[in-house]
Amino acid sequence: xxxxxxxxLILKDFRLNSLVIIFTIAGGAIALxxxxxxxxxxxxxxxxxxxxxxVFCACLLPLQNIVNERKKQTLSFVMSxxxxxxxxxxxxxxxxxxxFLVLWLTLLGAGLYMILGRHILPIGAIPMGMIxxxxxxxxxxxxxxxxxxxxxxxWATAAMAVVNSSYWLVWYILVSQVPSLTKTWGxxxxxxxxxxxxxxxxxxxxxxLILGLTLYLQSRKRSFI
Amino acid sequence: MNDYAIELNGVCKxxxxxxxxxxxxxxxxxxxxxxxxxxxxxxSTTIRILMxxxxxxxGEVRVLGHRIPDEQxxxxxxxxFASDDMRLYDSRTLGWHINFMKSIYSSWDDTYxxxxxxxxxxxxxxxxxxxxxxxxxxxTLLLVFARRxxxxxxxxxxxxxxxxxxxxxxxxxxxxxxxxxxxxxxSSQNTQDVEQISDQITFIDRGRIIDSMDKEVYLxxxxxxxxxxxxxxELPALPGxxxxxQTGRLAVAIANAFEPHLANAYExxxxxxxxxxxxxxxxxxxxxVERSREEVKA
Amino acid sequence: MSxxxxxxxxxxxxxxxxxxxxxxxxMFVISQSDKRPMYLQIMEQMKQRIAVGDWAPGxxxxxxxxxxxxxxxxxxxxxxxxLELEREGMIVTRQGKGCFVASxxxxxxxxxxxxxxxxxxxxxxxxxxxxxxxxxxxxxxxxIYDRVTDKEKETV
Numbered sequence: 279x280x281x282x283x284x285x286x287l288i289l290k291d292f293r294l295n296s297l298v299i300i301f302t303i304a305g306g307a308i309a310l311x312x313x314x315x316x317x318x319x320x321x322x323x324x325x326x327x328x329x330x331x332x333v334f335c336a337c338l339l340p341l342q343n344i345v346n347e348r349k350k351q352t353l354s355f356v357m358s359x360x361x362x363x364x365x366x367x368x369x370x371x372x373x374x375x376x377x378f379l380v381l382w383l384t385l386l387g388a389g390l391y392m393i394l395g396r397h398i399l400p401i402g403a404i405p406m407g408m409i410x411x412x413x414x415x416x417x418x419x420x421x422x423x424x425x426x427x428x429x430x431x432x433w434a435t436a437a438m439a440v441v442n443s444s445y446w447l448v449w450y451i452l453v454s455q456v457p458s459l460t461k462t463w464g465x466x467x468x469x470x471x472x473x474x475x476x477x478x479x480x481x482x483x484x485x486x487l488i489l490g491l492t493l494y495l496q497s498r499k500r501s502f503i
Numbered sequence: 504m505n506d507y508a509i510e511l512n513g514v515c516k517x518x519x520x521x522x523x524x525x526x527x528x529x530x531x532x533x534x535x536x537x538x539x540x541x542x543x544x545x546x547s548t549t550i551r552i553l554m555x556x557x558x559x560x561x562g563e564v565r566v567l568g569h570r571i572p573d574e575q576x577x578x579x580x581x582x583x584f585a586s587d588d589m590r591l592y593d594s595r596t597l598g599w600h601i602n603f604m605k606s607i608y609s610s611w612d613d614t615y616x617x618x619x620x621x622x623x624x625x626x627x628x629x630x631x632x633x634x635x636x637x638x639x640x641x642x643t644l645l646l647v648f649a650r651r652x653x654x655x656x657x658x659x660x661x662x663x664x665x666x667x668x669x670x671x672x673x674x675x676x677x678x679x680x681x682x683x684x685x686x687x688x689x690s691s692q693n694t695q696d697v698e699q700i701s702d703q704i705t706f707i708d709r710g711r712i713i714d715s716m717d718k719e720v721y722l723x724x725x726x727x728x729x730x731x732x733x734x735x736x737e738l739p740a741l742p743g744x745x746x747x748x749q750t751g752r753l754a755v756a757i758a759n760a761f762e763p764h765l766a767n768a769y770e771x772x773x774x775x776x777x778x779x780x781x782x783x784x785x786x787x788x789x790x791x792v793e794r795s796r797e798e799v800k801a
Numbered sequence: 802m803s804x805x806x807x808x809x810x811x812x813x814x815x816x817x818x819x820x821x822x823x824x825x826x827x828m829f830v831i832s833q834s835d836k837r838p839m840y841l842q843i844m845e846q847m848k849q850r851i852a853v854g855d856w857a858p859g860x861x862x863x864x865x866x867x868x869x870x871x872x873x874x875x876x877x878x879x880x881x882x883x884l885e886l887e888r889e890g891m892i893v894t895r896q897g898k899g900c901f902v903a904s905x906x907x908x909x910x911x912x913x914x915x916x917x918x919x920x921x922x923x924x925x926x927x928x929x930x931x932x933x934x935x936x937x938x939x940x941x942x943x944x945i946y947d948r949v950t951d952k953e954k955e956t957v
Contacts, residue, residue: 361579534876670873681870703877
């Protein structure tokens with residue numbers, strides 16, 4: 279029974295980037311610690327920090343895991359292993375997304391604990407919070423997908439620039455165009471309106487589309503070097 | 504079960520400033536082939552094509568019986584590849600890489616790996632970023648050798664190595680031949696290395712294969728004749744002689760299809776043959792490349 | 802399956818079919834700066850071993866592959882050396898059994914004879930190129946012979 283090379287590659291990526299994951303989770307932990315202090319200013323700072331650590335990870339991980347493989351010339355080492363370009367791409371995407379999810383799920387869980395357990399924020403903030411949490415996830419998928427498909431640091435950086443400057447724009451659009459979101463976020467009850475579901479649906483749909491497109495384009499490649 | 508470890512037929516690949524044209528190459532199982540050519544001749548491109556890293560525009564590629572690039576995964580289980588632009592993970596140790604290879608290849612021979620560590624003067628606990636160029640190359644090759652692959656494909660394995668390191672690597676390359684059926688393809692700028700350990704030599708220049716044959720036969724075809732042509736004697740142009748350089752009464756003729764009667768032909772034209780010398784592969788390399796470039800011009 | 806290989810000087814090298822950790826005994830040293838082709842150098846050194854007596858008539862010699870690995874040269878070069886030596890009658894290959902020094906106690910003497918013949922032929926050719934007459938050549942050879950044997954008498 280031949281060992282699963284793709285799986286070994288995923289494990290290898292996790293091992294290589296363990297420091298990045300730990301570092302960003304530490305950043306998130308600091309953000310939550312600030313939140314626990316309580317009071318208006320710390321809550322604002324803590325929340326901003328919370329999102330910044332995700333945005334930071336969304337940029338750093340694709341650079342470290344995807345772009346560096348080509349830059350540091352370890353790509354030919356990996357491609358000399360019994361793996362095809364398509365499987366390599368898939369494994370790389372899985373490991374990069376997987377590592378980001380470690381941070382994202384940790385922060386999601388911690389965030390929910392903050393709201394439900396410690397009452398730092400009102401429960402009504404959960405739907406909007408969920409929508410906002412998905413933004414770095416979508417941004418990350420876009421950056422990672424671009425990095426993998428274009429094999430170019432330049433394009434990956436461009437994607438980062440576009441994504442990072444879009445967060446505020448999206449926030450603005452959501453708040454101004456969907457007033458139902460902001461109406462109930464200060465309340466004691468989480469309101470899952472159809473608008474919320476529609477937006478969440480679009481967000482998850484986007485994630486699926488970006489990842490699917492990435493896998494498709496990667497499998498169409500004819501040369502790796 | 505096929506007789507050839509590598510078969511390329513009519514392989515073409517064009518880039519903006521370079522074109523690989525009609526490359527045909529056959530590596531017999533159980534032999535070592537040295538691929539030589541000037542910089543930019545297409546050695547690395549040819550190797551990348553047979554490893555499935557680059558897809559050719561046209562042509563057939565078969566490695567260990569598998570079609571490339573469609574069946575490259577099956578082929579790569581039995582191929583050990585190393586190129587001079589390949590790097591290992593800087594932040595990890597050599598031992599980490601050994602364990603990584605072990606997790607993938609069941610053919611990993613740990614005893615041999617330990618022996619090579621000693622022979623190459625390396626330590627498993629060393630981080631890759633702390634290694635010198637020569638040590639890094641040896642480490643990369645160790646990861647290939649210790650797997651005992653059926654086919655080794657090495658792009659410039661001895662480039663930039665000191666004489667002792669080169670000697671060590673060549674030793675391990677020839678040791679591959681102890682086991683029946685294992686093959687090696689390596690490209691090199693070092694004609695001495697190629698001359699010493701290759702069973703077959705393939706010459707490539709400007710994207711074309713100019714020669715590919717048995718090394719002993721090849722070396723036997725080339726001779727340098729030192730001639731003395733007394734005044735009034737015109738040196739004839741003989742078949743098999745590709746170049747004559749004459750200054751005054753002394754001339755040097757280079758033959759790439761030498762037969763003993765060639766010397767007699769010169770003698771009967773009035774010239775005296777002072778010496779018939781064998782040529783080193785390096786001298787053949789230069790003469791060959793110059794000849795093929797003249798032919799292309801004409 | 803293992804075949805013990807006995808090299809001169811009594812060093813044994815065990816080779817198994819799967820795990821071969823070759824011990825390089827460097828039986829012969831091939832020089833890249835030597836103008837002669839490698840296969841000729843190998844042939845000469847093998848003949849020397851026979852002439853000196855390290856390899857006795859009828860004794861087994863390393864296989865082509867094993868020698869190639871030991872010296873660090875291509876199999877095809879060693880193959881050519883073996884073929885030429887077999888043609889000259891210095892070694893024999895027995896199907897399935899391996900390679901052996903040809904039997905016959907005069908092998909050593911035959912090799913030395915061959916060497917002498919080569920040297921003499923070279924001397925005559927050089928003399929002819931210089932235009933030396935046969936009589937003058939004989940005179941010179943006699944002078945050298947006297948000088949060399951005189952020296953030997955002195956050292957005795």
